[in-house]
Amino acid sequence: MLKIRSNLNFVVVTAAIVGLIFLVGCGNSKEKEQMTALIQELGAAVQEYAKAEDAQKAELEAKINSLMEKWTEMKMEMGEEITPQVLDKLDSEFQKLAKEFKTLSSKS
Numbered sequence: 001m002l003k004i005r006s007n008l009n010f011v012v013v014t015a016a017i018v019g020l021i022f023l024v025g026c027g028n029s030k031e032k033e034q035m036t037a038l039i040q041e042l043g044a045a046v047q048e049y050a051k052a053e054d055a056q057k058a059e060l061e062a063k064i065n066s067l068m069e070k071w072t073e074m075k076m077e078m079g080e081e082i083t084p085q086v087l088d089k090l091d092s093e094f095q096k097l098a099k100e101f102k103t104l105s106s107k108s
Helices: 004-023 028-049 054-078 082-108
Strands: none
Touching: 028 054, 028 082, 054 082
16 A cells, blocks of 8 residues: 555656646747747738838838848747747748738739
């Protein structure tokens, strides 16, 4: 009976430690937050470009191109700091926004 209780305590403590490690290890990284913020800023700029007057489009186009260059740099610098799944998800969102911008800019 004492051996079973000892094994049960070991299992419970081990499960608690593994759970704690899982919760702490799965938090948002600083790099992911920065890349997500850049994607959100790019998305807002593309939406603003879609609604902008012709006079504002040149300024917004320069801003969007700058954000796209910054994305490329961040992807190379921080790509190893986040998981490949997260990077793929963020990159697909970037590609979608880039395609939308290309479509909008070719209509002008």
